Amino acid sequence: MNGDQHSLTEEQKEFFLEHGYVKLPQCFTREQSDAFSSSIWARLGADPNDKSTWPTEKINMPGHTIISCKEFAPKAYAGMCELVGGEDRIADFCKDWKDGFIPNFGKPEYSADEELDYRTLDNWHNDGDWFVHFLDSPEQALLVIPLFSDIKPKGGGTVLCTDGVGLVARLLYEQTDGTTPSLLPRDSPELPKGDPERRRIWNSWVRDPSLTRDESFCEAVGEVGDVYLLHPFMLHSASRNLRREIRIITNPPVSLKEPFDYSGVNPSLVEQKTLRELGHPEGIPNWKITSPRQRLTPDRIRIQDEMKRKELERLKAQGVAVTGLAGAKELDSSTYPS
Secondary structure, eight states: OOOGGGOOOHHHHHHHHHHSEEEEOOSSOHHHHHHHTTTHHHHHTOOTTOGGGSOSSBOOOOOOEEEEHHHHOHHHHHHHHHHHTOGGGBOGGGGEEEOOOEEEOOOTTOOTTSOOOGGGOSOOBOSOSSBOBOTTOSSOSEEEEEBSSOBOTTBSOOEEETTHHHHHHHHHHHTOSSSSOOBOOTTOTTOTTHHHHHHHHHHHHHTOTTTSOGGGEEEOOBOTTOEEEEOTTOEEEOOOBSSOOOEEEOOOEEOBSSOOOOSOSSOOHHHHHHHHHHTOTTOOTTOOOOSOOOBOOOHHHHHHHHHHHHHHHHHHHHTOOSOOOTTOEEOOGGGOOO
């Protein structure tokens, strides 16, 4: 299907089923990374050698171009396909990665000598602000974190809470029988008070050692070219970049053509992990979908459209190409909904 040379090992599969994520090393080269992100400082209007010009903390940049994941990072692509049950299940737009980089600069007052208490971070969530969440929602089938910079501990790497996978799965399962929305995304206009309520829930989980063990927290650290593949219910948070060495990642989603199937018939590794957490490893009897699903347009789309306009002005003024990577194509936002 994707080449045996890139198949997940049995150890990697079992690690995913236990922890809800897997780290794949050296999926693309430093040269590929540098070429794809070659214009990032011009886009930001910042000087890499002058921290006084750096933006404060974390920015979700808009996308300009896309690359084929299968060509750019074949090992990561094969892992994505294997986790969700095959290449034919993945929506076509998710087979490309865009240059919507997420740099984390830290703040001037930060110091690497500080302690980093994961439980006090305030950005805990599970991804997907562009659709109404159900247990089987296909829009966010995996969370992918490619590393476009080296990331050391305390260097702003995304913090994962692996115990969160089961907590989110059970919340979704308990609040819906497959017929009603159970969890709307952050910033959803459908629930004006929903975001504070979700933050209250997520923070209460993270801060309760009886629900989230200390050993369930980890930082997504590594080298350029490493890729993390996370279960869609992985609870995670932006971190504090105490080192103030720029951290660059992206978060390309993996969507499915059809919703997850929890009947227990030929389940993917992602479906197996969800069913394990729900206490139904053999499947949920009579699982079926009985209500329509809904996509949303989050405010960040409008914000990023304006950011994109300003970035293009900076690139034009400096005579800088948006990317130096051969094979990159212009992003068509109409086919890349998130």
